[in-house]
Amino acid sequence: MKALVLKSPESELSYEDFELPKPGNGEVRIQVKAAALNHRDVWITKGQYSKIQYPTILGSDVAGLLDDREVILNPGIGWGTETSFPHKDFHILGMPSYGGFAEEVIIHSDQVFDKPQHLSFEQAAALPLAGVTAYRAMFTKGKIQAEDKVLITGIGGGVALMAFQFALAMGATVFVTSGSPEKLAQATEMGAAGAVNYRDPDWSKQLKEMAGGFNLIIDSAGGSGFSQLLYLTRPGAKVVTYGGSKGVVPDISPQLIFWRQLSILGTSMGSPREFANMLSFVRERKIVPIVDSTFDLADGQRAFARMEEGLQFGKLVLAGVD
Numbered sequence: 001m002k003a004l005v006l007k008s009p010e011s012e013l014s015y016e017d018f019e020l021p022k023p024g025n026g027e028v029r030i031q032v033k034a035a036a037l038n039h040r041d042v043w044i045t046k047g048q049y050s051k052i053q054y055p056t057i058l059g060s061d062v063a064g065l066l067d068d069r070e071v072i073l074n075p076g077i078g079w080g081t082e083t084s085f086p087h088k089d090f091h092i093l094g095m096p097s098y099g100g101f102a103e104e105v106i107i108h109s110d111q112v113f114d115k116p117q118h119l120s121f122e123q124a125a126a127l128p129l130a131g132v133t134a135y136r137a138m139f140t141k142g143k144i145q146a147e148d149k150v151l152i153t154g155i156g157g158g159v160a161l162m163a164f165q166f167a168l169a170m171g172a173t174v175f176v177t178s179g180s181p182e183k184l185a186q187a188t189e190m191g192a193a194g195a196v197n198y199r200d201p202d203w204s205k206q207l208k209e210m211a212g213g214f215n216l217i218i219d220s221a222g223g224s225g226f227s228q229l230l231y232l233t234r235p236g237a238k239v240v241t242y243g244g245s246k247g248v249v250p251d252i253s254p255q256l257i258f259w260r261q262l263s264i265l266g267t268s269m270g271s272p273r274e275f276a277n278m279l280s281f282v283r284e285r286k287i288v289p290i291v292d293s294t295f296d297l298a299d300g301q302r303a304f305a306r307m308e309e310g311l312q313f314g315k316l317v318l319a320g321v322d
């Protein structure tokens with residue numbers, strides 16, 4: 001079969017023949033129809049991820065066919081029995097196991113779920129990793145309510161946009177940030193109550209003036225902006241973090257955290273139950289994940305370049321074989 005293969009820290013992704021091992025006990029072979037990028041894939045091609053194994057096939061988000069059945073795959077493998085954190089052997093489809101930027105994927109049948117019927121293969125491929133991460137952040141950790149005032153930072157991000165769609169579906173009042181005026185306009189069109197450019201020096205002041213304060217903040221940037229987010233909270237608010245794109249957070253005031261009775265909550269991916277609940281929510285509310293653009297698998301490098309430049313609004317999808 002053909003795949004985008006990453007052979008070493010120095011090499012580019014190369015589109016070539018690759019032989020997958022035979023399916024093991026309980027494993028099935030999926031014909032990939034579409035697979036989406038996550039920032040994780042970019043980190044790995046740049047060598048910025050722990051325990052990278054070569055050669056590897058990236059791609060955690062897959063929609064495809066198991067014989068005639070239209071399916072999507074849960075990319076979180078081996079969560080285990082705890083609900084509050086995954087087992088130490090938990091890993092994500094697409095390194096170390098061979099992922100979806102290929103014509104086929106071999107995976108345990110426990111990871112296979114029916115594709116929501118209202119979604120195309122491309123839309124369904126945009127869902128799994130961002131969907132389960134956003135679901136756990138929003139519902140399990142954030143315990144979102146319709147009356148909440150919510151802030152989601154970096155709305156161009158895959159998880160952020162999914163979280164935004166979930167929060168809107170819940171009827172919450174949602175504010176967003178982005179570094180791009182176009183993305184701010186798109187989010188406003190989708191229903192954001194307010195949208196601020198985080199590149200403006202007074203971005204947090206603007207949000208304070210617009211919204212007053214937030215009950216729930218969802219962030220994946222970290223860095224110096226995170227400390228400012230804490231000043232945008234209402235008493236008793238929850239601040240949920242699932243990423244650290246901008247690095248270490250300086251200057252956190254403990255007084256602010258304890259006087260306002262804040263909860264700062266970390267979250268990562270989600271359990272099989274959360275994945276199933278996320279799919280039910282998407283089916284019920286007919287949520288359609290946003291696809292920024294679709295590329296041929298052979299042309300996958302262009303999708304990686306677009307993500308590195310941060311140009312996308314929604315998911316970047318690679319199309320599988322017909």
Ligand SMILES: NC(=O)c1ccc[n+]([C@@H]2O[C@H](COP(=O)([O-])OP(=O)(O)OC[C@H]3O[C@@H](n4cnc5c(N)ncnc54)[C@H](OP(=O)(O)O)[C@@H]3O)[C@@H](O)[C@H]2O)c1
Pocket residue numbers: 037038039040129130133153154155156157158159160177178179180183198220221225242243244245246267268269307310
């Ligand atoms: N823990 C988990 O389970 C998990 C799962 C998925 C992702 N992540 C992490 O979450 C982060 C985003 O991943 P992704 O796949 O959603 O990536 P992505 O689609 O490439 O999105 C990254 C986004 O970060 C935003 N951003 C950049 N600078 C920012 C700033 N100063 N303040 C606020 N936002 C800023 C950008 O938003 P704009 O384009 O709007 O400017 C950009 O779209 C990464 O660090 C990733 O590793 C973690």
